[in-house]
Amino acid sequence: MHLVPSASRLSDRFVCKAAGLALLLACASTAHAANWPGWRGPNGDGTTTEAKNLAEKWSTTENVKWKVELPAWSGSSPVVWGDRIFINTPSKEQVAPVVEPTPTSPGPGGKARPRPGGNRPATNGPGGQELLLLCLDRATGKELWRRQVDSGNQIRMKHNSSSPSPTTDGKHVWVVSGNGMIVCFDFAGAEKWRFDLAKKYGALGANHGYGSSPVLVDGKLVIQVLHGMKTKEPSYLLALNPATGDVIWRVERATDAIFESPDAYTTPAVAMIDGKSQLVVNGGDYITGHDAATGVELWRSGGLNPKKVRDYRVVPSPTVRDGMIFAPTRKVPLQAFRTGGTGDISASHLAWTWTGAGAPDVPTPVSDGPRFYMADDAGMITCLDAKTGAVIYGPHDTGIGRTSSSPIIADGKIYLTSETAETVVIQAGATYKLLGKNSLDGSYTLCTPAFVDGQIFIRTGTHLYCVTK
Numbered sequence: 001m002h003l004v005p006s007a008s009r010l011s012d013r014f015v016c017k018a019a020g021l022a023l024l025l026a027c028a029s030t031a032h033a034a035n036w037p038g039w040r041g042p043n044g045d046g047t048t049t050e051a052k053n054l055a056e057k058w059s060t061t062e063n064v065k066w067k068v069e070l071p072a073w074s075g076s077s078p079v080v081w082g083d084r085i086f087i088n089t090p091s092k093e094q095v096a097p098v099v100e101p102t103p104t105s106p107g108p109g110g111k112a113r114p115r116p117g118g119n120r121p122a123t124n125g126p127g128g129q130e131l132l133l134l135c136l137d138r139a140t141g142k143e144l145w146r147r148q149v150d151s152g153n154q155i156r157m158k159h160n161s162s163s164p165s166p167t168t169d170g171k172h173v174w175v176v177s178g179n180g181m182i183v184c185f186d187f188a189g190a191e192k193w194r195f196d197l198a199k200k201y202g203a204l205g206a207n208h209g210y211g212s213s214p215v216l217v218d219g220k221l222v223i224q225v226l227h228g229m230k231t232k233e234p235s236y237l238l239a240l241n242p243a244t245g246d247v248i249w250r251v252e253r254a255t256d257a258i259f260e261s262p263d264a265y266t267t268p269a270v271a272m273i274d275g276k277s278q279l280v281v282n283g284g285d286y287i288t289g290h291d292a293a294t295g296v297e298l299w300r301s302g303g304l305n306p307k308k309v310r311d312y313r314v315v316p317s318p319t320v321r322d323g324m325i326f327a328p329t330r331k332v333p334l335q336a337f338r339t340g341g342t343g344d345i346s347a348s349h350l351a352w353t354w355t356g357a358g359a360p361d362v363p364t365p366v367s368d369g370p371r372f373y374m375a376d377d378a379g380m381i382t383c384l385d386a387k388t389g390a391v392i393y394g395p396h397d398t399g400i401g402r403t404s405s406s407p408i409i410a411d412g413k414i415y416l417t418s419e420t421a422e423t424v425v426i427q428a429g430a431t432y433k434l435l436g437k438n439s440l441d442g443s444y445t446l447c448t449p450a451f452v453d454g455q456i457f458i459r460t461g462t463h464l465y466c467v468t469k
Helices: 197-201
Strands: 064-069 079-081 084-090 130-137 143-151 172-176 181-186 191-196 215-217 220-225 236-240 247-252 269-273 276-283 286-291 297-301 319-321 324-327 334-338 350-354 371-375 380-385 391-397 408-410 413-417 422-427 434-439 450-452 455-459 463-467
Touching: 079 450, 084 172, 130 172, 130 181, 143 181, 181 197, 191 197, 197 220, 197 236, 215 276, 269 319, 286 324
Parallel strands: none
Antiparallel strands: 064 463, 079 084, 084 130, 130 143, 172 181, 181 191, 215 220, 220 236, 236 247, 269 276, 276 286, 286 297, 319 324, 324 334, 334 350, 371 380, 380 391, 408 413, 413 422, 422 434, 450 455, 455 463
């Protein structure tokens, strides 16, 4: 671990004026913490203090309250509010499964997932062509309603066109398709509005398809589009009125990244700085901070791709915790910054840089404040001092193999799920202690679980499970 200088800051910024619209809905930051309103939970950082007495051990026959078969596989994680669970999914595949695809033998849709884990006979195709939002009863898993969000689905390397996770405020739920269709429903399933990103601002141009999840902040629904591999359209951030779908602001995000490196599959994090919300955006060779009220860029750092490699697309999202911002890349370098900077923070606020083993290419890291935990794609876990980057332990092999979901801290434990639907439970803290290793159905699993009260909701390639003691 050592400090490295960051790349030079771009001076170009493209900003649209904020529209003076009335905001009718509460933001995710005020959501009751006992719910799981969006990807990575109530704080948007992969942690919760409200989920208690969680199971450490389970199987298909032990500590499973219920399981329900889903129409198709997806990278979209479940969100939970009150007695409702919402899941983004394709419809059921209407063609017979094909021979397991390989990188040289594409499956349906002309794409093959490279070396995925899990039992794949049911997940070789992309799923059906309808892209759906399902509402399930939390107590039983029974489907309450389903609505079509979009149509058109294909395999996008490891995922399909349903990857973004929904978000909710307890009255409405917002969902985005991999084709860029944004739709708002109320809890009864009535559609309130829809917004077509591709029609309004041009086709989405990420090489592996769109995968960012929407974020609710300060009465705005924020959408991130970072792309460039398959388009000349600029990357941008967009804020919509969540009640109406009207545009509040749109700001273009400048980058000099080349070839595939402008592409990012990340989701913005939210940082509270001096009582104001900032959006933290990772990808396109830079990490940037934006005023949530206007979208204006407040700070920027390079250094994510110091050699300007052509294929440094970024999958893991930024993590914000206790005055620190963690910026993963395509494994290394992984950088940590102190909050509170303005302008070019490449040197002024860079706390440490990690260039060793154990950094992630896909899973988003997590922090409990004093410690920073990162899981790599092979299921290895490493713990660092969050403020200094000093090694506390690891990398430790958890034994679960290939991993795409992100670690979650809940009930004083770290939960990490592999692509084969195995979940390890590790004691959070300065000493590595494996508490449990649990298997479900072995199917192709990309999703990060949700944790509410004493329940864990795990989406595998075929089912949604409710795990509880």
